[in-house]
Amino acid sequence: MLQLRNAGLEYGNTQIRFPDLTLSPGQRLGLFGPSGLGKSSLAKVLAGIEPLSQGELTLPDFAKGSANPVQWAIQQSEFAFNPRLTIKQSLRESWRGDGFMVLLDLYGVEPGWLNRRPSQISGGQLQRVNLVRALIPSTEYLICDEITAHLDMITQQQIWQALDEEAYRRKLGLLVISHDEDLLNLVCDDVLHWTA
Template sequence: MLQLRNAGLDYGNTHISFPDLTLEPGQRLGLFGPSGLGKSSLAKVLAGIEPLSQGELTLPGFAQGSANPVQWVIQQSEFAFNPRLSIRQSLRESWRNDDFMGVLDRYGVDPLWLNRRPLQVSGGQLQRVNLVRAIIPSTEYLICDEITAHLDMITQQQIWLALGEEAGQRRLGLLVISHDEELLNLVCDDVLNWTG
């Protein structure tokens, strides 16, 4: 279970009060709210990247040296990759050897892209790779932060169908952060409306 209670974060003179939330294995929870509220800061906290200033965060346990079971997939995939590494090298940072080969097709990743660098594929192609990198076998919860906001409708549909199938098979908990309320209603079990 991933849970946040009475939580807040201080950035200099700015304080962000987070909504209480609970994400269970296999649940698809949407988070809707206006820009500038702190949704990406919330994602960083849930992924264990940013420490809370107050409140309680319950995260799944994991052994030292193993990957975090909570993975955060950001909107701008170009910032998630080292431009000097090939896509294959980037995937190998998360996956053991080439175990990722078995999931490429599900996310529409062409094996021919693997020897390219991030700047040599489109934004939609790179976001597909970003998802493959995040869904390693130890992942239990996936924080999807506006992951399809800049993609065409066909690519969005393909990604959400693939993620839905993955989540169903593995009982992955998905927190879907989006400004698109219609999308959240389509892909999520419940939607939390964060008004600030």
């Protein structure tokens, strides 16, 4: 279970109070709220990138040195990749081998992209690769932070269909962060409305 209670962050004089949330295996929880509340900061906390200033975070157990079972797929996928590595090198770095190959077709990743660098494929193509990279075998929870916000409707549909199948097969918990309430109502079991 992934759980956040009475939690917040402090950045200098700025304080962010997070909503309480619980995400269970196999659940798809949507998080809706206006810009500027700190939704991406919340994602960083859940993914173990940013420590809480206050409150309680419950994460799944994992051994030191192993990958965090909570992975964060960000909206601006170009910031998620080392520009010097090829797509294949980035995927191998996360997967520690070539196990990612089984997901390429499901997410519409062309084999020809693997020898390119992140700047040599489109944003939509890179976001597909970003998801494959986040779905390493140890992933139990995936934070989807506006992952399809800048993609065309057909690509959005393909990505959400693939994620839905993957989440069902692996009983992944998905936290879907979006400004698109219609999308959240379509792909999530429950939607949490975060207001200031």
